[in-house]
Amino acid sequence: MTDLVYVFDGYCGWCWGFHPAVRELAADDGLAVTALPGSLFTGSRRAPLSAFGFIRQANQQVTALTGVEFGAEFEATLDEGSLVPDSDDAARLWTALRAVAGPGRDVELVTALQAAFFVEGRSLSDPGTATTVAASLGLDPGATAAALADPEVAAAARTAQQQARALGVDRYPTLLVRTGPGRTSVGPATSSAADLRAELAALRG
Structure with a gap:
């Protein structure tokens, strides 16, 4: 099993641009993909979307290089500009979903969470987003709401973010494969699943 x-x-x-490749790769036999939430918008980096003038141009590049689209509702949220991205809240939402879904669905949960923002324009700080995403995944919305409010889930989310930092990750997305005693980064965000498979095969020798 490749970890x-x-x-x-x-x-x-x-x-968001990388998610189709990761989802396809995660479905391969002999691969186990564990997700960890990052800390892109935390502390002093929290600010309204209107403060990040680069986002629209960056997203145009994402679409040009990966083919992944952004939804009309997201574009409306970006135009309005008042939503404050908070990666800590996003990590907690994902951890709540995972607490209800159980292991083995990490990448699916990432995709659903990101679609709520990048397609539907929803805030990942809104508890209603958690229950909406849960319902779309066939999870119990009530159990998800309870998990979101659970201090232990909040602590688990913080621990997961700390684990990501301990791996030395300072950019997103990052896909790591275990190679001997350490881990090696695989592929840029523009990689296809086929690209990633080829890179993994080369690392295996």
Whole structure:
């Protein structure tokens, strides 16, 4: 079994561009992908979308290089500009979903969480987003709401973010494969699943 760690951020446009390749790869036999949430918009980096003038141009690059689209509702949220991306809240939302879904669905949960923002324009700080995403995944919305409010889930989210930092990850997305005693980063965010498979095969020798 090949062990991969996918470090993402709920508000990272390049992660949204990368998600089709990671989802396809995660379905391969002999691969196990564990996700960890990142810390792109935390502390002093929290600000309204209107403060990040680069986002629209960056997203145009994402679409040009990966083919992944951004939804009309997201574009409306970006135009309005008042939503404040908070990666800590996004990490907690993802951890709540995972607490209800159980292991083995990490990448699916990442995709659903990011679609809520990048397609539907929803805030990942809104508890209603958690229940909406849960319902779309066939999870119990009530159990998800309870998990979101659970201090232990909040602590687990912080621990997961700390684990990502301990791996030395300072950019998103990052896909890591275990190679001997350490881990090696695989592929840029523009990689296809075929590209990633070829790179993994080369690392295996």
